[in-house]
Amino acid sequence: MNEFKKRIKVRVILGGIFCTLLLIPNVVLNFFVDCSDFTEFVMGFFLAIEAVVIVLMAKYVVALRNEEDLKKLYIKETDERRIAIRTQAGRTGLYIVFGTLIIVMLISGYFSKIVFFTLLGVVVFTSFVMLLTKLYYKKKL
């Protein structure tokens, strides 16, 4: 449990750093750049991400202060069924995305060269990442 506590503390620290870093573009956009619809959209986007991170950090801080909450969080995060669901969902999702990408790429080839090569790049990169992770887990497990 101590190990988990440390991990949560690290997450809180990283969340704090992330929030601070996200504030910088917001300040820059707000004070040094003329606000347009687009910059306002970007600012809103950053703020939404920051809000999510803050909610997560609050959850972690509460768990750190209460042993019972910490145990519940630990169980929630290490529950094998949840992990299995995540793994399965991730794998299925990846295959669906990958398949869709290939189909869209092939169709787009008839209409736009740029879209075709962009999607081709994404497919190649995804395949490369999939291959690397496969090799990594083959060695690890």
Next chain:
Amino acid sequence: MECAFFSKGVMIVYKASSDHFTSCNLIIFYPMQTCFVNRISLNVTIGSIKVPFPLPLLDEADTIHSRGKNAGSKRTDYLQSILDILCKACYTNSAKHTLQNGDGFVKTKIPELRKARKVSQEELALAVGVTRQTITSIEVGKYTASLPLAYKIAKYFGLSIEEIFDFSDLEEKENE
């Protein structure tokens, strides 16, 4: 599996009683001051494939760990890891077989045991370190528990894994 007893270099007995689980013989370690393994006899059957005991590894461990002050603990870790691997392999294989066959799942006696001891799903879940939903899924047969979880549940009820998880369907299928 009847027993996977482990104590500080004293003796290990690991015996499989069920065919689908393993069909290994008895492993007995008689620790002595200079020599730690007197006899090992193990042959695990996973499905129809016989897996021999990794003797080269054992020889290596013998050479490495029979010397030095920490020989006992290293030896202990080594033997424990072998048992873990074998047990995991057999269990995973049987679980996989069950899942692949589709129509069958690992039946459990958890609901009956819980009722008899007046333990709620929540309490059991908390004791074995999983969520209540996981216990529910295991009970209704939607999810097959991993070996460590099966072990924890068995330990919680003071029974062996096979007394809680019923693999009879699988055995019947294998016999057909």
